[in-house]
Amino acid sequence: xxxxxxxxxxxxxxxxxxxxxxxxxxxxxxxxxxxxxxxxxxxxxxxxxxxxxxxxxxxxxxxxxxxxxxxxxxxxxxxxxxx
Numbered sequence: 618x619x620x621x622x623x624x625x626x627x628x629x630x631x632x633x634x635x636x637x638x639x640x641x642x643x644x645x646x647x648x649x650x651x652x653x654x655x656x657x658x659x660x661x662x663x664x665x666x667x668x669x670x671x672x673x674x675x676x677x678x679x680x681x682x683x684x685x686x687x688x689x690x691x692x693x694x695x696x697x698x699x700x
Contacts, residue, residue, distance in 0.1 A: 620664060620665075620679055620699065622656045622665050622667065622699075623698060624697040624700065625655070625656055625690060626656050627697075628641060628690040628691065628692045628695060628696070628697045629654070629655045629690060630685045631692035631693075631695075632690060632691065633653075633693040634653045634654055634655045634668065634690075635651060635652075635654075635690070635696065636651070636652055636653070636654040636669065636688050636690045637649055637650070637651055637652075637688070638650050638651075638654070638669060638671075638686060638687065638689075639647045639686065639687045639688075640680055640685075640686050640689045641683040641685055641686075642679060643678065643679070643682070643683075647664070648652075648676070648679065650676070651669065652669040652670055652688075653667065653669060653670045654669035654670070654688055654690070655667070655669075656668075656669065659700060662674075667688060667699050668675050668685065676685045677683045685700075686700070687699075688700075
């Protein structure tokens with residue numbers, strides 16, 4: 618099922634792409650971060666997807682081991698989230 622990412626595109630333009638993300642640590646607890654994120658075309662399928670910039674081996678390993686993640690953008694009293 619395709620997601621409607623237009624609300625994300627609008628908020629990203631207003632707030633320079635800053636978003637909060639949550640990933641799951643190995644012990645099951647959440648880890649949150651502030652990242653730059655937006656909508657881009659998937660390199661293989663060309664379908665629009667959400668992507669974000671992060672650093673560090675631990676978060677990347679967490680994402681690979683447990684890909685469940687949540688991302689939230691806000692601009693003023695407007696917000697858009699993707700899981």
